[in-house]
Amino acid sequence: MRVAITHANADFDALASLVATTRLWPEVRAVLVSPVTPSVKRYLALHKDSFELHSVDDLVDESIEELVVVDTRSRARIKPYASLLERAATVQVFDHHAASDDDIDAQVEVVEPVGACVTLLCERLEEAGVELSTGEATLFMLGLYADTGRLSFSNTTTRDILAAAYLRKQGARLEVVNRYLEQEFSPEQQRLLVEVMRAAHEIEREGLRFAVAAHVGEAYVKGAAVVVERVLQLTGVDALVLVAQQSGSKVAQLIARSHTRHLDVSALMGEFGGGGHPAAAAAKVKPGDAAVLEEALTQRLSVWPVDPLDVADVMSSPVQTVSHETPLQDLSRCLDRWGVHGMPVVREGKVVGVVSRRDVDQAARRGDWAVPVAGFMSQRVISARPDEPLSEALRRMTEHDIGRLPVLDGDALVGIISRSDALRRLYGASAE
Numbered sequence: 491m492r493v494a495i496t497h498a499n500a501d502f503d504a505l506a507s508l509v510a511t512t513r514l515w516p517e518v519r520a521v522l523v524s525p526v527t528p529s530v531k532r533y534l535a536l537h538k539d540s541f542e543l544h545s546v547d548d549l550v551d552e553s554i555e556e557l558v559v560v561d562t563r564s565r566a567r568i569k570p571y572a573s574l575l576e577r578a579a580t581v582q583v584f585d586h587h588a589a590s591d592d593d594i595d596a597q598v599e600v601v602e603p604v605g606a607c608v609t610l611l612c613e614r615l616e617e618a619g620v621e622l623s624t625g626e627a628t629l630f631m632l633g634l635y636a637d638t639g640r641l642s643f644s645n646t647t648t649r650d651i652l653a654a655a656y657l658r659k660q661g662a663r664l665e666v667v668n669r670y671l672e673q674e675f676s677p678e679q680q681r682l683l684v685e686v687m688r689a690a691h692e693i694e695r696e697g698l699r700f701a702v703a704a705h706v707g708e709a710y711v712k713g714a715a716v717v718v719e720r721v722l723q724l725t726g727v728d729a730l731v732l733v734a735q736q737s738g739s740k741v742a743q744l745i746a747r748s749h750t751r752h753l754d755v756s757a758l759m760g761e762f763g764g765g766g767h768p769a770a771a772a773a774k775v776k777p778g779d780a781a782v783l784e785e786a787l788t789q790r791l792s793v794w795p796v797d798p799l800d801v802a803d804v805m806s807s808p809v810q811t812v813s814h815e816t817p818l819q820d821l822s823r824c825l826d827r828w829g830v831h832g833m834p835v836v837r838e839g840k841v842v843g844v845v846s847r848r849d850v851d852q853a854a855r856r857g858d859w860a861v862p863v864a865g866f867m868s869q870r871v872i873s874a875r876p877d878e879p880l881s882e883a884l885r886r887m888t889e890h891d892i893g894r895l896p897v898l899d900g901d902a903l904v905g906i907i908s909r910s911d912a913l914r915r916l917y918g919a920s921a922e
């Protein structure tokens with residue numbers, strides 16, 4: 491017999507991947523244990539009969555030729571299924587998480603860094619020409635959207651987007667997907683949201699905002715990760731770690747979400763014995779104390795190597811400049827020859843103004859070709875420093891609606907930064 495399992499506390503990607511194995515290989519028995527995440531529980535309350543799901547006890551007497559493990563390969567995360575793993579002759583894994591020391595040994599490993607595990611299965615279903623039911627396509631889309639934030643998280647790959655197209659073609663119902671992805675917060679989640687907003691303190695790093703919040707409550711709040719994600723959206727911080735602890739308990743839960751490539755929270759959670767994805771990770775610390783952990787995380791984040799781009803990383807140098815005495819006629823020719831849209835104006839080595847193609851055209855219309863640059867340049871010099879974050883300089887460009895900033899180190903002109911330089915680096919840095 492072939493049996494498929496997934497991680498404990500199954501989320502939509504786990505459930506979707508599990509059901510997908512039964513469509514890929516009809517002889518597969520899918521096994522699901524409780525508990526599952528609250529939103530999966532709500533979904534199953536209505537859809538349980540749509541899929542054939544077994545319990546571990548259903549299969550006690552069966553011999554297992556192959557165990558298919560989806561959306562994880564960590565021994566700890568499949569603990570409730572340990573008896574099946576022991577009896578399996580061979581193991582096949584479908585996963586999209588980073589490797590850990592805790593990984594099971596598998597004969598076949600399909601492990602690829604896509605946004606959702608179900609993408610790996612959708613690719614195989616599409617290739618095999620399997621026709622999905624509306625319910626299946628919708629569930630798979632739920633898994634795909636849940637793990638990729640509706641294809642918006644930076645873990646989303648082209649392959650996830652193609653899988654979404656396949657599922658839509660197969661009849662996935664987005665209104666149903668939306669209903670389960672946009673569950674109302676429970677009263678406990680609402681309270682947690684307010685408390686996390688209040689408790690979160692920020693750590694400013696090179697123009698990035700990290701936040702840590704500790705929460706000690708009477709009971710563990712189900713769906714706390716969704717609350718963390720929502721706080722991130724509401725506050726615009728770049729990353730947030732929640733330390734959640736039940737009062738009197740020796741165990742603390744860490745839940746981390748990041749919207750910036752400068753903080754890989756799976757690495758951060760790894761330091762606390764946990765793991766996950768660069769954008770979403772968690773850890774369970776035992777014994778753990780919320781206040782101590784909050785302090786430790788704050789310390790760690792205040793020295794985390796973020797390395798954002800500085801103006802110096804992006805600026806062009808040396809800089810074409812023009813003397814304040816240069817006549818319009820000569821300047822106009824220079825702009826054409828050098829193919830630049832503007833340049834700083836210098837007098838005795840100091841920047842005294844900026845002149846753009848627009849200024850030149852306006853002056854030319856007045857017809858006085860002998861007028862010196864000083865007569866029509868813009869005297870207000872808005873500049874950047876080489877050691878400031880690129881994001882700050884970009885903000886200033888936007889604020890003043892200008893396309894380039896001379897970069898000044900003290901009085902010395904050391905470079906120039908243009909909108910197009912910045913854009914090139916921005917897209918270069920995040921291109922897949």
Ligand SMILES: [Mn+2]
Binds near residue numbers: 503561586606607
């Ligand atoms: Mn997943």
